[in-house]
Amino acid sequence: MKIQRLTFTSLAIAVSASAAHAVEIKYVLWDSNQLPAYQQCATDFSAKHPNISVKITQSGWDDYWTALSTGFVSGTAPDVFTDHLAKYPEFVKNNQLVDLSSYIERDKLDPSIYTDGLYEVWGKDGKQFGLPKDWDTIAMIVNMDMAEKAGVTLDELNFMTWNPQDGGSFEQIVRKLTLDKNGNNATSDKFDPNNVAVYGYQNPGAGGMLGQTEWSHFAASNGFKFQDKPWGSQFYYDDKSLADTLDYITGLAKQGLSADFKNTQSLGSDSMFIAGKAAIIPQGSWMITYFDNNVKSKYHWVPLPKGPSGKRATMFNGLADSIWSGSQHKEEAWQWVKYLGSADCQSVVASKGVVFPAIKGMAEKAVGAQMQRNIDSSAFLTMSQSETYLPPIAKNGARIDSTMESAIQSILLGKESAQEALSDANKKVLRYSK
């Protein structure tokens, strides 16, 4: 009796469940700032596809990847997830990602709607492992209260030049903005480099294999190139252009224009900027909202300085949405990924003005949306139209990253000369990337 009733009940539940809920797609992302936008997309999507519901989970950057790896191993990973260029090669190698090319072909998707380069980096050997969702570039944020006091105009800031020898106009501005405890700036002879109150420029850190906000833009504008081609096994970290750049950055701290590397690793350069301890720092476009919420002084985003190459350079990085190869609902997952990569969803994201969506023209819309909130983020657009380069893509990325992080730390800490440390590191990198 009892057993019978139980079976019946569970049967009833099963039937009603399948009738009412249809398929649930699990989707994860790490940036909580973007959550409201994608929640909106999910709601819109379900309205169009009543048989698919989307469940979004957000968790912080570090935990995100731990949970994802465990999910892959145990077969419990989400159907769709936000993917990162530094991480996806490993997943591809282990067949964790669904090749989207057949879906793209079937549904006649046009990749050219995406900003140039964003679609291609997610493909390899004719396969496609992600659909672009957004892009980011790097710019510099300047404390305008300090700039005005130092007599630095916005125009000067917008058109800075840089070279590794004398630092160009960038260094002149940094010197004017650097103040010691007595209020002397670094152009003055009375400047005391051992008692600095405000640093003109703050390098965020060592930056690992990317140097995304740290050094890659300086180095690239000085002629540096990471590798021969995406997925290539040839790396050029031992190039003099990078060594000179890192020597220059290290030199800033020696002159008291930046804080020592060892003093900036706890709360970091962002906090120093917010606290008014640094006048200029480089940062990525994903931080626009964060700074607007937290900086209480007048500030402005300015493009990166032009380097010896005569051009500005920035890393152009993009995220994509990938489908896990273990998903039980690949078709429904694809529908969601397609929607995420469509103008419908990306215009929602653009209107929230949190990141720059991948589809051409959407970034301008996002800048406009930010303008309405009195944020001028056009510097990032300017940067995207300058010389851009992709982050290096290689297998064993994590080990390369770890190796480069150590090497660059030792340069910034003054323990090793840049050229020496980089040559050693590059040898290891070449071994890992084989």
Next chain:
Amino acid sequence: MPFMSRKMKNSLFGYLFIFPALIGFLLFYAWPAGRAVGISFTDWNLLSEPYYVGLDNYVDMLEDDQFWNGLKLSAYYVLLNIPLQVMLGLFLAVAMDRLTKSLFVKAAILLPYLLSNVLVALVWLWMLDPILGIVNSLVSFFGLTPQAYLGDPDQALVSVAAINIWRHMGLCAMLFLAGLQTIPKYLYESASLEGVTEFQMFRKITLPLLRPVMVFVLVTSVTGSFQIFDTIAVTTAGGPLDSTRVIVYYIVQNAFSFYKMGYASAMSVTLCMIMLAYTLLQMHIMRASESDLN
């Protein structure tokens, strides 16, 4: 049960008693540990099938500078952490035993232990920031030179140890205090009649009679600090310049960043062996379960 020998009957009861714990042990410790040994003989990146490589991982390990560096740092960390933590805990315990019965004091020193590792690490990361942190502003206030703490390769591990001492000192003190309270007061009375100084009493009476507690604290806190991970992950991520890349951090990094599960397992197995040997040695030397009071 007349045909069952006492020993057999005892064994029956013994196993009934430990049954739930034994299941837990076999399922969640022994089996995974056994698997780890198995995995250590393979190359496995978590995602695809592992394949057998024999002793390769162990051979690689012996040649890996980072492994030795990690072991060295862990040992250094333990040597830094434990004596200080035990001494401070012991001091607090003796001070509380002798100076005050205040519940407030006891509760206060136990408070840091109520916060999780991660939160403690975050709070100290904030307070120890060389430029924005309150510690350096206090240091400057007293006319001392501000330090880089977690950012300085020479200070980072010491800072991590200090953070953990701050969290665990109170617990240590409570354990010692409990041990102290089992020492009969007349021993001190008779000693003071013989004109023994407080310090001598501490050395000749307190310390020897605290041995069981001492063994317990040493074994658990040494094995605990050998596994230090959370604090480092939050504060320094192994840096600066590998100065805090202790062995467990390196293992986790290999497992979950480099996806080298076989290699990580080989190192884990080795670490287990080392800690096991240490514990056995320690128990042997200090005759763990014996107390001179009984």
Next chain:
Amino acid sequence: MILIKKMTPARCVAWLVLITMLVVTLFPLLFVAKTSFVPAGELYTTSTQLLPDNPTLSNYKKIFGLLSTEESIAAGGSGANINITTSMINSVIFTGIIVIVQTFNCALAAYAFARIPFYGSKLLFGAFVASMMIPSVVTLIPNFVLMRDLGLLNSMLGMVAPFFLMHGFAVFFLRQFFISLPKDIEEAAQLDGANSFMIFFKIALPLSWAPLMTVATLTTINMWNEFLWPFLIATDDSMKTLPVALQSFKSQTPQGQPDWGGLMAATVVATIPTIIMLFFFGRRIVESVQFTGGK
């Protein structure tokens, strides 16, 4: 009486050191409390102050879900969905089950190791103690796969599974105590016709209240703060425990800063139950940390 104790120079120094240590102990906690009242924009400008300039409750409102996502982001927060009430209830259930069942199981095992001479007892005890030495990174993946195979993901049973059956520390600790229990009381019970189970329940357990409380307290604190396992098992919002929920205040973006204000407020709230416990059972818990009883 206590106050009249003579203040020798040594005592004065001891008092001084004790007070210094108390200050060092409590100062960071005050700092946490202070930061929880600081509005987002002033976090870094007031980080070296002892008191906030413009104290606010917005951090607390945020963690109790009283601010909308947009408001929360505007207040410098993460905007993550935090429902600290649900997660607090989950934490209470999670911690409660583990503490009760684990303490009981470990007491049973510890008693057997201390008192019942059975085949293999020394070996097994050694193995139990050794289990403390297995780095958790080793057991994580196999345990997780096991939970999946048993279909226990996203379930309370799956969350408590690796903890509630046994814990090396608890067995070790309780065995040390049981060894010190006067043996003849148990022998008297044996003569009175009690078997091992009855001796355990009627004699050993009632006499072991203090160390049991100690183990339970330590387990409570550890489990209340346990993060990684519940994080991996409970992906569903309705299942999240407090530390897992708190995690969303930490790094939302690769280089982003934690939402310090929210984090500190949540820390204060998360610590309150343990502090209440400490005060409620106050004397008992603090003094229950004991090694020998019975005498």
Next chain:
Amino acid sequence: MANITLKNVTKRFDKLETIHSVNLELCDGEFVVFVGPSGCGKSTLLRLIAGLEEITEGVIEIGDKNMNNIAPANRGVAMVFQSYALYPHMSVRENMSFGMEMRGESKENIHTRITKASHILQLDELLDRKPRQLSGGQRQRVAIGRAIVREPDVFLFDEPLSNLDAELRVDMRIQIAQLHKKLKATMIYVTHDQVEAMTLADKIVVLRAGHIEQVGSPMELYHNPNNMFVAGFIGSPKMNFLPALISDIEADNSVIVAFNGQKILFKIQSDKLSIGDPVTLGFRPEHIHLAKQEDGFHFDITVDVAEHLGGISYLYSRFENNNMTIEVSGENVLTSGDVLSVGIKQSDCYLFDQAGKTLIERVLPNR
């Protein structure tokens, strides 16, 4: 019937043998005392009988039934521990009823027995107290009460009075003796105190290093100890031992013992002695007279310390290099440094060979 038989009982802890093949017969209703110095195995033997320890070899029978594999609770024994071993968290009543509850006795039965026992031991007022609220003597009585309510065939006492002060100890000793008369159960009592042994026992078992040295009634042991160990252990103050020599051997194996220049003939049944063998003379302090005896030894002693207890005095003295204790009745003014001439009757002498075995059989005084 609760006679107890031990056959070749041996106990080894790991490799260490602590009881060496002990054989012993105890009759139903007897009050048996195990005595011996600490570490002699008397407590172990008791625990083997109780079943708290398992015997390694041999057989233990209670009431002619083999008890080797019977659980302690089913052997019909009750035990009173040295530490009392009361359950600290239970009231006196609960302490006493615990065993009966374990056996599933009826409520009324438990009640009647507790009432009866508490009446015998005057515990009525204390039934609802916890052990920590009781004095040492009261705890001791509760421990005994807990044994009584079980109505065992055999009572086992493990040094039950050693934690009490002297006065209480005498009190309790008498109570236990009365209890034995009243209950008529077999009782085995372990002690290292020979006074308790002498006063309580029907039968004393003297143990040394895991061996039984001698079994017998108190008077048998007093008058006819098998060896110097038993002789020295039974009797208070201790027997004095003095060296002597065999100076001659008669045809009927009688020997002439030379001591202090005097020669006396002892009738013994031994042919193992030869002339010149050293022997040991034993004199009990209470048998030494302050005057030369017609038939016996006499010698001079120097008093070191004199203890005057009123009715009697103990003189701790020296004869040559040997310590001598002498009991003197009546009041006297003897003091340190006095030289006295003392004598002892031949019939009060004990004689032991080189190995310490007794050489003479003494005649027990008839009543």
